[in-house]
Amino acid sequence: MRLVRLLPLLMSAALVLPAAAFAADQYVPLQQRMSAEEFKAAGLDKLSPDELKNLDAWLSGHGKTVTKMVDQSGKPVFYPSSEKAGPVQGRVQGHFSGFNGHGQFTLDNGQVWQQADATQIACLSSDNPKVTIRRSLMGNWIMAVDGCNDQTSVRRVK
Template sequence: MRLAPLFSALLALPVAALAASPDQTTPLRDRMSAADFHTAGLDKLSADELAHLDAWLAAHPTTRTKMVTSNGQPVFYTDKEKRAAIETHLVGHFDGWSGHNLMTLDNGQQWKQVGSDQPACGSASAPAVKVKPSLFGGWLMYVDGCNGSVHVERVK
């Protein structure tokens, strides 16, 4: 019975899928180097077994899933990524905090105010801002001309 080579080939599938080109219909022999094909034991498969494996791979293309929270909100920073301060400017005019602000930064990011804090601020056009990581995965936004920061979360 040829289960051992087939089992080895199936174990190699995740590696092959990661290295695969975007065209999932390309035969596996063409996606891998001859050395990788041999090392994975795929050269031990019959022509029918290899054709079946190629058909299975074509029917199960690699997909990439964006990370979202349980309520469907996007996750912009995973636990593996270092959260760093962002220094940029707000787009447009800023008249202070209302408790429900939605701000667009000139780097294209959008942040919304999630705290009820409303430090005193002056009115300004395209003021400088700094968004800094805070405790427990939160973020604080400092707007030039304001006497404090507010809690924000990224929405885009």
């Protein structure tokens, strides 16, 4: 008897949810998505109304890119789509004696990684040790340094 009463509610939800998802996927024109300053800085104010309309039409026909990771200010985190999610290998530049909970590590390939948790781990001191940084199952980056029996979570800052 209760199921019979819930059936109209379930049917309504089944009809409303796809409509809400469709509305969320609708293209929003550039002038509404950007501030006036951003619009002008991008040079879009120089386009004629027809050129702007054509640009909006082109953008609406191409899939959106969703950035899954952003920093505190809302800007995308630096992980180019061309970058493999496979391990990063290199050497820490300079002296390494462990993880202090807030350390930054510059690698010989120019990348800079910062410890993402407050874990403090003492390791054997070494100069320019080999390092491997890999993705975890949850999408975070894990750093392991030769000569250190533990690893920690890191995030790329450069």
